[in-house]
Each structure stands twice: as structure tokens, then as C-alpha cells.
Amino acid sequence: MRVCVIGGGASGMMCATMIARKGHFVELFEKNEKLGKKIYITGKGRCNVSNATTGDEFLKNVVNGKKFVMGAITRFDYNDTTQFFKEVGIPLKIERGNRIFPESDKSSDIIKGLEKAMNWAGVRIHLNCIVQKIIVSENIVKGILVNGKEIFYDAVVVATGGLSYPATGSTGDGYKFAKELGHSIIEPVPALCAIKIKNEEFANFDNLTLKNVKLFAKNTEKTIFESEIGELDVGNGLLSGPLALSCSSYINRQDFTNLKLYIDFKPALSYETLANRIDREIIEIKSGTISDFLETLLPKSLIKIFAKKLDINITDKANQLNKEKRKNLNFLLKNSEIIPKELENFNCAIITSGGMNLKEVNPKFMKSKLYSNLYFIGEVLDIDALTGGFNLQLAFATAVTCASDFKDYRN
Numbered sequence: 463m464r465v466c467v468i469g470g471g472a473s474g475m476m477c478a479t480m481i482a483r484k485g486h487f488v489e490l491f492e493k494n495e496k497l498g499k500k501i502y503i504t505g506k507g508r509c510n511v512s513n514a515t516t517g518d519e520f521l522k523n524v525v526n527g528k529k530f531v532m533g534a535i536t537r538f539d540y541n542d543t544t545q546f547f548k549e550v551g552i553p554l555k556i557e558r559g560n561r562i563f564p565e566s567d568k569s570s571d572i573i574k575g576l577e578k579a580m581n582w583a584g585v586r587i588h589l590n591c592i593v594q595k596i597i598v599s600e601n602i603v604k605g606i607l608v609n610g611k612e613i614f615y616d617a618v619v620v621a622t623g624g625l626s627y628p629a630t631g632s633t634g635d636g637y638k639f640a641k642e643l644g645h646s647i648i649e650p651v652p653a654l655c656a657i658k659i660k661n662e663e664f665a666n667f668d669n670l671t672l673k674n675v676k677l678f679a680k681n682t683e684k685t686i687f688e689s690e691i692g693e694l695d696v697g698n699g700l701l702s703g704p705l706a707l708s709c710s711s712y713i714n715r716q717d718f719t720n721l722k723l724y725i726d727f728k729p730a731l732s733y734e735t736l737a738n739r740i741d742r743e744i745i746e747i748k749s750g751t752i753s754d755f756l757e758t759l760l761p762k763s764l765i766k767i768f769a770k771k772l773d774i775n776i777t778d779k780a781n782q783l784n785k786e787k788r789k790n791l792n793f794l795l796k797n798s799e800i801i802p803k804e805l806e807n808f809n810c811a812i813i814t815s816g817g818m819n820l821k822e823v824n825p826k827f828m829k830s831k832l833y834s835n836l837y838f839i840g841e842v843l844d845i846d847a848l849t850g851g852f853n854l855q856l857a858f859a860t861a862v863t864c865a866s867d868f869k870d871y872r873n
């Protein structure tokens with residue numbers, strides 16, 4: 463068969479390789495002057511290429527499309543990704559949180575590995591080629607229009623990514639193709655991004671990394687998100703860092719009017735244990751000031767903010783804090799309120815939530831339910847996961863699942 467893959471990102475390169483390995487004629491079209499521009503910036507240049515978890519553990523990290531990707535992540539998991547890269551001379555390693563990286567710590571090696579695999583399999587790669595349209599006739603996909611020229615194929619795979627970091631080439635072209643063909647798109651919204659906040663106290667506040675805290679999101683008292691204990695950055699009018707990124711993926715379709723976020727600075731302590739700790743610290747600090755006392759509980763730069771909220775004078779003696787103020791402090795440490803303004807935009811969002819409507823794609827082969835020779839893989843689909851290597855693993859798994867629909871001519 464003659465197969466066309468649109469997009470030279472993680473999913474497109476993997477899919478093109480796997481189909482070509484079965485003896486098909488595969489051409490891949492990439493609009494950029496080089497392959498894998500987005501892969502290059504992943505994992506802060508180190509590429510967190512997968513995560514050493516499977517099944518339910520993996521699915522816990524999938525935000526949208528859990529059921530849809532179940533088959534794909536079983537078919538092709540992190541062991542397969544590791545084997546794939548080993549075969550092309552790129553060994554991988556597992557780090558904290560089961561995160562998998564190339565041993566070299568270079569994302570460019572992941573791109574090289576994928577490119578090598580395509581070359582070995584005989585994929586024809588066309589760079590600087592913007593696919594403009596998918597050509598159909600009588601409900602069958604016939605080919606593509608690329609750089610003003612029509613080329614005909616037996617099957618077309620859309621691997622154009624989402625809308626995030628558009629400078630890497632993902633500008634939502636796949637959504638346009640899908641809509642033109644009568645498919646529907648779930649409105650794309652930014653995910654895994656920083657959260658702009660309204661709190662004035664943090665507007666001109668230098669960035670502070672909070673360790674071992676928890677973040678909650680509530681909309682009119684309904685809990686929308688509750689993080690694990692982890693790291694959060696606050697400052698310059700933003701919440702960022704791992705907990706904020708995860709939170710963004712759960713609040714990105716919420717109405718922000720009544721949405722509130724809360725930081726728990728002492729997640730390991732119950733209210734009661736914290737109350738006892740407050741009393742104990744005050745006794746131990748003897749004639750020390752409230753400022754000295756608060757330093758035992760909080761980063762220095764937050765002391766003035768807390769004092770203002772509690773309406774206390776930090777130069778007063780710590781033992782002057784009455785029962786009510788201690789109770790208010792306890793509550794504030796467990797529930798510091800943050801008012802979100804909006805999410806950062808697609809230019810800064812690691813991933814796009816939304817995209818190709820999963821109801822219109824058969825997850826067995828990532829095949830369109832409207833056209834028997836059209837496929838959608840990777841981030842163009844309405845699937846998204848948390849950080850940790852899950853998104854790239856999803857790109858690979860959906861790619862391999864698509865390739866499994868093609869007959870193997872080698873045997």
C-alpha cells in the first residue's frame with residue numbers, strides 16, 4: 463500500500479517506521495526544515511521519553527481519554543519504547559518517579575533514533591512540506607494536497623499534534639483537516655501550563671519554590687483537583703511548577719468565576735497536630751517575636767503576607783498570639799486561598815487538551831469512523847496526560863496501534 467503520514471513529530475515518525483517495516487511504501491511530510499522540533503525541547507532538553515508504569519498506574523496519569531487509550535498502552539508500553547530505542551543505538555534509563563530518559567540526557571538522540579529507524583525501514587521523508595488538504599472522493603481518502611501538488615495514497619495518517627508551542631509546527635492543522643472531512647473537534651484548551659493569579663500579594667513577589675505542599679482546586683465548594691504532596695512555584699503573578707501544571711489540566715474547562723485554589727503548607731499534619739505544633743513552637747521560642755515563630759513554620763518571604771492576612775504585628779512577642787489568632791493561623795496554613803485569573807496560553811502550554819473527537823475514532827486502530835483509510839494519532843486526538851513521560855508514550859502507543867491495522871507483507 464502507499465501510505466502518507468502527515469507530521470514528523472513523535473507519533474508520525476514512530477507510525478511511519480512501523481508501517482514501513484511491514485513492507486508498505488510510506489512517505490512522511492513535515493512542514494518544518496527538520497524533524498521532531500517539539501521533541502527537541504521536551505524534558506528541558508533531556509526528553510522524558512516514557513514512564514516505567516503500565517495498566518492502571520499509567521492510566522491514573524491520563525487526564526482525558528483513559529478508556530480510549532487503554533488498548534494502545536497495553537499493546538505498546540515503556541518496555542517496547544525502551545527496546546525500540548535500544549535497537550537504534552539509543553539506550554534509555556529510569557529515574558525518580560519512573561521517568562525514562564535517554565542515557566545521554568539529550569533529546570536530540572531521541573530524534574536521531576526515530577530518524578534512523580525511519581531510514582532503516584525505508585520511509586521517504588519530505589521536509590519543508592506543508593500539507594494543505596486531505597483529498598476525498600466518495601467517502602474514501604484519495605491523497606493529500608501538499609505545497610500546491612496533489613499526491614495519491616491508499617491511506618493517510620494525521621499526526622499533526624495539537625496547538626501548544628506553535629513555533630514547533632503544531633498549529634492545529636489536523637483539526638482543520640478533520641473538520642473539512644466532516645469530523646468534529648472538542649474545543650482545544652491549554653493544559654500543563656502555569657496559572658495566572660489575582661492575589662495582589664504575589665503580583666510583584668519574586669518566585670518562591672514551595673516544597674512538600676499540596677494544592678487544591680474548588681469550584682463552589684466542589685473539589686475539582688487535589689494534588690499529591692509536591693513542589694509549587696509562586697510569584698510574579700503566577701502559580702507554576704509541577705503541582706500547578708497538573709492542576710491546570712483539571713481546571714482548564716472550569717468557569718473561573720467561583721473557582722478558588724488553596725495551598726496546604728502542612729499537608730502531612732492534621733489540624734489538631736498542627737495546633738499542637740503551633741502551641742509547642744510558641745512555648746519553645748520563649749521571648750521570641752511572632753516573626754521568629756513564623757519562621758519555624760514558613761519560608762521567610764511569606765511571613766509578612768501571613769501577618770497581614772492574620773492582622774498581627776510580627777514584632778510582637780510570639781506568646782501574645784491569642785487562641786483565636788492561633789486558630790486562624792492553623793486554618794491559613796492548611797487553606798491559603800489563591801484566586802486564579804486565567805491559564806497561560808498555548809504558547810506556554812506543554813500540551814493541548816481537546817482535539818479530534820474520540821467518539822469518531824475507533825481505538826482498535828486509531829481509524830476514523832467516517833473514512834476506512836484515514837487515521838489520527840498522537841496529540842491531535844482528544845487525549846492528554848500529566849507530566850512524567852506519559853504524553854510521549856501515548857504518542858508512540860497510538861502510532862503503533864495505527865500501524866497494527868496494516869498487513870505485514872514480510873512473511
Ligand SMILES: Cc1cc2nc3c(=O)[nH]c(=O)nc-3n(C[C@H](O)[C@H](O)[C@H](O)COP(=O)(O)OP(=O)(O)OC[C@H]3O[C@@H](n4cnc5c(N)ncnc54)[C@H](O)[C@@H]3O)c2cc1C
Binds near residue numbers: 493498627857
Ligand atoms: C516544552 C514541552 C516539553 C514537553 N516535555 C515532554 C516530556 O518530557 N515528556 C513527554 O512525554 N511529553 C512532553 N511534552 C509533550 C510531547 O512533546 C507531545 O505530547 C508530543 O510531542 C506529541 O507528539 P505528536 O507527534 O502528536 O505531535 P508533535 O510533536 O506536535 O508533532 C506534530 C508535527 O506535525 C507537523 N505538522 C503540523 N501540521 C503539519 C502540516 N500541515 N503539514 C506537515 N507537517 C505538519 C509539525 O510541524 C510537527 O512536527 C512536552 C511538550 C512541550 C511543549
